[in-house]
Amino acid sequence: MNLPLADDFIDIHNHGASSATGIFSVENITADEERVPDDSHGLAYTIGIHPWHVTVKNYNEQLKKVILYSRHSNVIALGEAGFDRLRGPEINFQKEIFEKQVIISEEVKKPLYIHCVKAWEELLSAHKMLKPHMPWLVHGFRGKHELAMQLITRGMYISLWFDFVMRPESTQLLKSLPFNRIFLETDGGDTKISTIYEKVATDLDLTVDQLKSQLYSNFRTFFGV
Numbered sequence: 001m002n003l004p005l006a007d008d009f010i011d012i013h014n015h016g017a018s019s020a021t022g023i024f025s026v027e028n029i030t031a032d033e034e035r036v037p038d039d040s041h042g043l044a045y046t047i048g049i050h051p052w053h054v055t056v057k058n059y060n061e062q063l064k065k066v067i068l069y070s071r072h073s074n075v076i077a078l079g080e081a082g083f084d085r086l087r088g089p090e091i092n093f094q095k096e097i098f099e100k101q102v103i104i105s106e107e108v109k110k111p112l113y114i115h116c117v118k119a120w121e122e123l124l125s126a127h128k129m130l131k132p133h134m135p136w137l138v139h140g141f142r143g144k145h146e147l148a149m150q151l152i153t154r155g156m157y158i159s160l161w162f163d164f165v166m167r168p169e170s171t172q173l174l175k176s177l178p179f180n181r182i183f184l185e186t187d188g189g190d191t192k193i194s195t196i197y198e199k200v201a202t203d204l205d206l207t208v209d210q211l212k213s214q215l216y217s218n219f220r221t222f223f224g225v
């Protein structure tokens with residue numbers, strides 16, 4: 001299992017990451033991809049069935065892959081998994097697929113990364129119903145304070161959408177959230193993780209080093225390492 005160093009920039013969710021000194025990336029593999037996790041690139045991995053890429057036809061094959069690789073030592077979380085009302089199969093099928101991945105996450109005792117678009121009721125009611133012991137991380141978040149607090153109150157963590165977090169209007173939200181529940185990500189976009197840290201550190205009146213140490217501590221708590 002690869003882990004970040006205390007003074008690394010932590011990119012909690014990426015697609016297409018390569019290893020770089022000073023940056024620790026958690027790379028996502030969606031189960032319809034050919035790729036598999038490994039230990040040799042200084043990255044950690046998540047693997048899951050993404051609502052965009054699943055069909056009734058390919059579901060079983062993807063599920064087998066997730067079950068197999070969920071136990072890989074360098075897969076540190078399940079997902080991204082979740083709900084999308086704008087893309088993907090019908091919502092009841094999405095629910096079934098999501099619940100399967102919650103069960104796997106609980107079985108292997110690894111957290112779950114969430115993709116959620118316009119389906120917050122579904123997400124919250126799944127959390128209430130399934131009562132997971134593993135923490136969930138809602139990635140790509142760009143919603144309102146009230147929604148963020150609803151998720152956080154249920155024990156979830158939030159990684160802010162890279163594009164939103166760079167905008168001036170994210171400052172207020174950032175300042176209003178508990179620091180110990182936040183992560184940052186590039187999500188395969190062009191913005192560098194160091195640039196995102198600089199913007200957020202300024203928003204929070206912290207130095208980049210202080211922000212690094214906060215997010216490092218969040219990482220250790222979230223993953224239990």
Ligand SMILES: [Zn+2]
Pocket residue numbers: 013014015028080187
């Ligand atoms: Zn993503």
